[in-house]
Structure formats: structure tokens, C-alpha cells
Amino acid sequence: MRFVSIYKLSPDRFAAPPSEGEMAAMGLLIGEMQAAGVLVDTGGTAPTDISLRVRRAGAQTTLTDGPFTESKEVIGGYAVLDVQSKDEAILWTRRFLDCAGDGVVELTEVTTGP
């Protein structure tokens, strides 16, 4: 099963860079997940101001430039997980949050192909 994991955190926490220790722990976890073949892809939010919304309503497409300061949570990063069960996805997510700290991970199962 494949899951998309979106990590969201408060703008305050997002603004504070992680410590070296936290970075090292995250590096170890990512290595372990890659070794297990679980981590298909992952990335953290780039340190730029580029974020935007593209919205379609009827025939109208509108672009709104970010950053979206009104948000209570901002996206910190994402991962695509390839696991055998929902419980396994939860388990890895717990391990991720142990490293990442306070925040929310939204896990959604995705299918591949049409």
C-alpha cells in the first residue's frame, strides 16, 4: 500500500530551525526507512517564499500567492510511504513525529495508475 504523508506544524515552530541533534535523528530515521524500502520519496518545505494556490471554479482558474499567514498550520514536508499495512504506516509516522516534534501528519492512502 502506498500512502502520502503531509506534515503540518505551527508557523512558530516552522520559523525556528531544527537543532543539529534533531537533524541527525531525522537523518538516521530516513536512512532506516530507505533501507527498509519504505520511503519512496520525501522532502521538506524549501526555504523560499514560494507557495501558491491554484483554484478552479467552473471555467475560472485563480492564482493566489502565498505565504498564507492566516493559516494555523503550515506544510513542513511530505513523504510517500510504501508499506504493507495501515498500521505499518502509522508506526513509521510515530517514529517520524518522535524526531519532528509537535505537529500533525495527515496520512492518505493513494493508488497508482488510472
Add this chain to the structure above:
Amino acid sequence: MSTVETQRTLDAVWRIESPKLIAGLSRIVRDVGVAEELVQDAFVSALVQWPESGIPRNPGAWLMAVAKRRAIDRFRREDVVELKHQEIAREIQLHETGEPDVDALDDDIGDDLLRLIFIACHPVLSTEARIALTLRLLGGLSTSDIARAFLVAEPVVAQRIVRAKRTLSEAHIPFEVPNASERAARLSSVLGVLYLIFNEGYAASAGDDVLRPALCEDALWLGRVLAQLVPDDSEVHALVALMEIQASRSTARVNASGEPILLLDQDRGRWDQLLIRRGLAALERAEALGGALGPYAFQAAIAACHARAHTAEQTDWTRIAALYDALAQVLPSPVVQLNRAVAVGMAYGAAAGLELVDALRSEPSLKAYHLLSSVRGDLLEKLSRFGEAQTEFEHAAELAHNVRDRTLMRERAARCAHR
């Protein structure tokens, strides 16, 4: 947290953590069977304690700590003199206090995992035993899972595993990574086992028990782990590449009623592009290591040719024919020769392919192989030699093992009869 929830979490933890735990403990107790029991005991403790205490922050470390305590208890309980009578006791690493050196566990779990893979695929074991033990100890599958996946009775698998563990301990198979002189042969046994597991899953059609296709995932997962542990071996990466690319077609290769769709007729839009990317990357790693390419590298390279072609017409048959040529050098087998003939037929025309197929007709091992007749029929049909093609398709229908193939061959024979 309820016991049911704990059990579900533990099932997931088992899959992720048990191979590492069994591997680490095997080094200390020098017996994979004993190590597995210790780890199982630790999971039983977790099932009792976690509903109360919640899931520990690091489940693997928690379980390892419990398993270590169990190992010490076991040594205290069992009379050391008694233990010395047992052959395994010779190799146990003991402190001067007579207790096992459990701290050695934290040294290098990667090496232990590799040792466990090698011992599970040891040539002293039968192929069936290697497969069962690998799935049990490294894939985290239960005996009943393995039995269902291989369509055999559970007691048969249980027996196989018990006997395999006994064989390993009676033969005093050391828990170690083989030395340089043995390494290539032993690694080839490991790769063989993984590919057999993969093919067992791949051969299952969509209508089969879901556990059978899951074998593909298990084999892929073990292959990826192995590639991290043995990053310098070209064939390991090549096998991973081959499995990734084959797995990318798993949804496209059967239709809604479970009938197989031939590679060239598949809807390539349904191929899993992520697996293809992973496969091509693994193949690149295999090729970048240099040295002579092995059988998996050529097979992966052939699979990659198909994966890179956006339509069947874009397939680079010239390259595939050359790759089969190279494969036949390192893996001389009539089936490879037959595939080579198909590729040559596609690249250089049916007459060239037919010439190679005709050379295989005297091959005893292909006498009862329906694909030889089927391929020959196909080439004859392309050359408008319909009468001979019809005879070949009819012969193929007689030899075919399943109804689907038989029907297909009869249909093709009938079509030739009307030309």
C-alpha cells in the same frame, strides 16, 4: 489502548523489527531457533504490557531490551554444565561471569542482518527450506502465511522450518558472512531464493489469494534491504532492478477476468512509473559498479528496454536481441535461447527468428515445452506458412498446461486453417 489494537500494532512492529532482533540475538546465542523464540517471548510481553503502558517511544529498542533480559534468564536457568554438552554452547560469547555478552548486540545490526540472510539461504538447506526460513525469519511471515502463499498445508511448512533450524544447528553452520572465496556462490544462493519468492508471487493471478502476490512485495523488500547491506555487488542491484520493473506491470498484466495480457498488448499507462524509476535507478547502480555483468543484470537490462518504450512499437528489439545474446553466454539455457529467437525475429524478421527456433527443435528439454511450438507457429504465421503454423499451434495446444493457453493456441490454429 485495547489488546486488539496492540496486536495490530505488534503485527506491524514484528514485520519491521523482528528480523533485526532475531539477527542480533542469533549472534549472541548462535542459534537462529533460540533467537527467534527469545524474540517471540519479547513480543508476548509487549502484548501484555503495551495495552497498559502504551506503545513505547522506540518499540524496537524496548523489545530488544526485553529479549536481552530473556537471554540472560535463560542462561541462568539452564545449567551451564548442561549447556556445555550442547554444541551451541561452544560458540556462545560469555563474559567471565558466565553471562552472555548482550551488549555486543548493539554493535552493528546491519552485519547481523546480513549474517541472518546468508544462514537462512545456506546451501546445506533444501530450496524449499531456504524459502520458508527466509520468509519466516527475514520477511516476518507466519507459518500459516507461508503455507497459504505456497499452497501447501501448514504442518508441512512448520516441519520444514523446524527441520531447517535443526539442520543449521546440527551442521554447526557459523553465524557469519562468508569469506571472499565462498561469497559469490553464497550470494548467488540468496539471490536465487529471493527471485524464487518473487516469481511465486508473480505467477499468481489476480483472482488468487492476496498473500501470493504479496510475496512479490516481500521479495522486493528483502532485495532492497540486501542492496543496502551489500552495496558493492552488481548482481544484487540488478536483481532488485529486475523485480522492480517486473512488479511495475503487475496491474497491467491481467484483465478484469484474471486472464494474462501479453507484454506487448499491455496498457503501458497502467505500468507503475514509480517502480520503473526505482528499477532503472537500481540498474544504473548495477552497471556503474563496473566489472562483468551477470545474468540478473542482462535480464534487468532487457526488462528496462521494455519499460523505456512508451509504446510496444518503440521497443528496441535490436538491443534486446543483443542482450539475450549476452545473457545466453552467462546463462546457457534453451529457454533463454528461445527468448533470444523471439527477439531476433522481432529485430531482424521472422525468417531470422525461425532459423534459431529450428535449431532448438532437437533440444530434449524443450520437447514438451508448449512455448517452443507456440513461438514457431507465430513465426511461421508471419511468414505466411499457414499450414505449418496450424500444425505447430495444434501441437502447442496439446502441450499447454492450462485451459487458457490451450484455448488461445486452438484459436490461433483455427485462424491459420482459414487462410
